[in-house]
Amino acid sequence: MVTRVHQTGPESMIAAPYDVALIQIDSGPLIEAVSTSQLDERKIATGEPVELVLEALGEDEGGEEIAAYRFKLAGEREEKG
Amino acid sequence: MSRQVVVLGVGLHPFGRFPEKTAQELVREAAIMALDSAGVAFRDVNLVTCGRVQPSSGGAFEAVSELGMTGVPIITTDMACASSSTAFRQACQAIELGVADVALVVGFERMERGLVQANTAGSYKDMMGLGLMPPRYALKAKAYMERYGAPAEAFAQVSVKSHKNATYNKYAHHQKELSLEEVMNSRMVADPITLYQCCPTSDGAGAVVVSAMEVAAQYSSRWVRVAGWGMGTPCYDDAGSLETDADLTDKVAKRIAGEAYERAGIGPDDVDVTQLHDAFTSGEIVRIEALGLCEEGAAADLTVRGETGITGSIPVNTDGGLLSRGHPLGATGVAQIAEIFWQLLGEAGERQVEGPPKVGLCHNAGGGASAGIVVHVFDR
Numbered sequence: 001m002v003t004r005v006h007q008t009g010p011e012s013m014i015a016a017p018y019d020v021a022l023i024q025i026d027s028g029p030l031i032e033a034v035s036t037s038q039l040d041e042r043k044i045a046t047g048e049p050v051e052l053v054l055e056a057l058g059e060d061e062g063g064e065e066i067a068a069y070r071f072k073l074a075g076e077r078e079e080k081g
Numbered sequence: 082m083s084r085q086v087v088v089l090g091v092g093l094h095p096f097g098r099f100p101e102k103t104a105q106e107l108v109r110e111a112a113i114m115a116l117d118s119a120g121v122a123f124r125d126v127n128l129v130t131c132g133r134v135q136p137s138s139g140g141a142f143e144a145v146s147e148l149g150m151t152g153v154p155i156i157t158t159d160m161a162c163a164s165s166s167t168a169f170r171q172a173c174q175a176i177e178l179g180v181a182d183v184a185l186v187v188g189f190e191r192m193e194r195g196l197v198q199a200n201t202a203g204s205y206k207d208m209m210g211l212g213l214m215p216p217r218y219a220l221k222a223k224a225y226m227e228r229y230g231a232p233a234e235a236f237a238q239v240s241v242k243s244h245k246n247a248t249y250n251k252y253a254h255h256q257k258e259l260s261l262e263e264v265m266n267s268r269m270v271a272d273p274i275t276l277y278q279c280c281p282t283s284d285g286a287g288a289v290v291v292s293a294m295e296v297a298a299q300y301s302s303r304w305v306r307v308a309g310w311g312m313g314t315p316c317y318d319d320a321g322s323l324e325t326d327a328d329l330t331d332k333v334a335k336r337i338a339g340e341a342y343e344r345a346g347i348g349p350d351d352v353d354v355t356q357l358h359d360a361f362t363s364g365e366i367v368r369i370e371a372l373g374l375c376e377e378g379a380a381a382d383l384t385v386r387g388e389t390g391i392t393g394s395i396p397v398n399t400d401g402g403l404l405s406r407g408h409p410l411g412a413t414g415v416a417q418i419a420e421i422f423w424q425l426l427g428e429a430g431e432r433q434v435e436g437p438p439k440v441g442l443c444h445n446a447g448g449g450a451s452a453g454i455v456v457h458v459f460d461r
Binding site for chain 2: 034
């Protein structure tokens with residue numbers, strides 16, 4: 001499931017609105033993650049395969065790059081058994 | 082053999098916005114009311130436990146010192162939104178063990194407007210826009226809607242009911258009825274949770290006096306018994322799968338409520354009135370089920386049919402809950418206990434559940450996914 005977040009915290013480097021989903025990793029754990037782009041909810045059903053994306057959000061005060069994990073819909077839809 | 086504990090008295094300072102008042106003033110009013118209600122003088126109190134979240138080192142000493150300086154030990158607890166329920170448990174344990182006979186539990190908070198920052202300041206989650214409470218509760222709602230086909234209106238109805246209940250509660254932050262349209266059409270915070278489905282940040286204080294049952298008669302003839310309790314945090318076994326669980330905290334609530342029922346020697350069917358942690362509307366729906374008050378998947382429909390209202394078959398958050406009574410973090414747990422005290426003694430006025438009820442339950446959750454859950458069962 002996905003929720004569109006319209007209000008975020010002051011330290012967020014991702015501007016609202018953005019979409020947050022619960023992602024189940026193949027090895028088991030559930031994590032919250034932000035999608036790389038706004039998703040069309042009608043196309044997102046539980047069980048939809050997604051891919052991990054590492055993305056630069058910006059730089060910290062010392063000029064170090066800050067990267068975050070996000071997700072996008074998997075390029076090819078796989079049938080779930 | 083541990084001793085029986087009773088709640089002898091309760092007190093609240095109204096919840097709302099009181100920028101002109103200090104924490105001491107809030108606590109003083111609530112504590113004096115609780116002591117008067119219990120027939121207890123502050124000099125008879127052997128232990129003070131205190132729940133509060135927003136940091137001000139030693140704040141509890143200052144807040145309580147206005148009641149008198151009797152040398153009493155004061156313990157402060159931070160368990161996020163479950164702080165004063167935890168402080169209450171600490172006081173009960175001290176009495177059960179014979180370390181104290183009479184204890185005063187206080188909870189207080191003064192809060193800023195806006196989103197509560199649940200993460201450690203500057204954490205990676207903050208930067209990634211994650212770990213915020215509204216999306217977490219929104220995902221609970223989405224999971225529930227997907228699993229049971231519930232409409233978004235069912236969640237909004239929780240807020241409509243809550244606001245109606247709060248119009249009967251002079252201590253509530255929001256004492257104004259809202260229509261389903263007003264709730265649904267308020268600003269979207271995290272789909273499907275709209276602004277009026279989020280609890281406010283509030284200022285407020287509450288206090289509860291507890292004693293050993295064996296000394297209670299010295300002070301008062303009216304009290305409710307602490308019949309059972311459960312307290313804890315998640316464990317790895319609580320984690321589920323995407324298909325079955327949106328958030329493991331409610332599995333934890335189920336486990337911990339089970340412990341409370343077992344200690345009380347009752348089951349969820351015996352509970353007549355409940356105060357639970359409805360920080361956002363979906364919290365109420367999923368926790369009604371986690372506490373076993375109805376079958377899984379039934380809470381949304383029961384809510385829409387009015388069964389969770391004061392005159393319904395499973396009255397929940399009769400005082401307006403976090404959503405409308407308000408949620409001054411450290412004061413919420415004692416406010417829940419105060420409402421159950423009044424309900425069981427038939428002193429809840431216009432929001433009194435018929436009976437009056439014999440068994441009441443409080444569920445308080447702190448800290449998001451790594452949550453501490455505290456459940457207490459009371460009877461008379």
